[in-house]
Amino acid sequence: MNISNIADGTYHLSINVENILFEGFWEIPNGVSLNSYIIQGEKTAIIDGVCGWDGVPDTLLALIEQLNINPETIEYLIVNHMEPDHSGWIGAFKEINPDCKIICSKKARDLLEAFYGMTENITVVGDNDTLDLGGGHVLNFVEIPNVHWPDTIATFDTLTGTLFSCDCFGSFGKIGSTIYADELTPEELIVYENDTVRYYSNVLAYFSPQVKRAVTKCQALPIIMIAPGHGLIYRNPSEIMNAYSDYADYQKGPARRELTLIWGSMYGMTQTAVEYAINILKDEDIIVHVHQVPETSWGTVLTSAWTSTGIILAMPTYEFKMFPPMAAMLEELGKKKVNNRKAFRFGSYGWSGGAQRDLEEIMTRLAMGWEFIEPVEFVGNPRQEDLEHVGEQVRKLVEEVKSVFNS
Ligand code: FEO
Secondary structure, X not given: OEEEEEEOOEEEEEEEEOOOEEOOOEEOOOOEEEEXXXXXXXXXXXXXXXXXXXXXXXXXXXXXXXXXXXXXXXXXXXXXXXXXXXXXXXHHHHHHOOOOEEEEOHHXXXXXXXXXXXXXXXXXXXXXXXXXXXXXXXXXXXXXXXXXXXXXXXXXXXXXXXXXXXXXXXXXXXXXXXXXXXXXXXXXXXXXXHHHHHHHHHHHHHHHHHHHHHHHHHHOOOOOXXXXXXXXXXOOHHHHHHHHHHHHHHOOOOOEEEEEEEEOOOOOHHHHHHHHHHHHHXXXXXXXXXXXXXXXXXXXXXXXXXXXXXXXXXXXXXXXXXXXXXXXXXXXXXXXXXXOOEEEEEEEEOOOOOHHHHHHHHHHHOOOOOEEOXXXXXXXXXXXXXHHHHHHHHHHHHHHHHHHHHO
């Protein structure tokens, strides 16, 4: 649990959550923080909530007590977003403070009734609406739909220049001894930035066009500090806004000067060629991520694929189709719209091919727009000429990726 005074009358309340699957299926190796904020003017407001992943609000109430704030005196409950990682505590809080006024978007109002049966004391806000807490704290509301759900708003305190952005500008990774991104060591920053891409690609990627619009909207505000619902606080807001703008652009490609090799093998025949390809890649001046499926989680593969301009797929045929774990992974990449990559596919087959046909069907159906160079398929174990052919194509793909960044 963490409480910090981050600006005039403004408090950050946070807990870390570990050993869960975020949204029920995303692996989070470094955990995630859930952040809530309290603003005290003449009146007090709480923005979003933190509670145990089981929905128990004791943690939040304990944090509020540490601030010597009586929860019954909190006048406004600002719901930036209704996903239960932020809203799961509202029912219990309303039992303690039934008179508090809920401030939210129109779509969040509908979800309040659907999720928690609440219909009273709700004020709907949208762009250009304000809430004056007194003491100079005038809150502006900013609609940022689909970042992450259609209901989402951000709240901007005009006194402190703080944008409470909820999921937007968030990150995975638990909060340790610092709550500010600018206080991380260079080594910590590398880990944290990877957690930020992981969060973006796993949770927000599908909504990249809406993220781009939200970033543009936020860039027009006189923001001094960004205080998101997950992750660290940014006192240099342009850094995370620019990073998010880049992440959104990666959806339609090109992304970074990176390459991801995703592979699966049944009996080691495709694996032999994968090992040959990895050796070739070691000598190339390019960042390479290698992931085996199904051993590697979807979230990890997606994180690498999101930042990669080139993708190599290696898998055998299985029952006239593509090796199923690879097909499932590609379906997920397609649903997240990892589009317009430069790509190469190789793999083995036994008594029948089919993986290549399956690959073409997935690419067409999901309109992924990947540009493939000629595939390499071999019967059973790859012969020396097969390996050399794989090597040639790997080098060719690397050159194509590099050429994107040379022009
Ligand atoms: Fe952090 Fe969309 O909830």
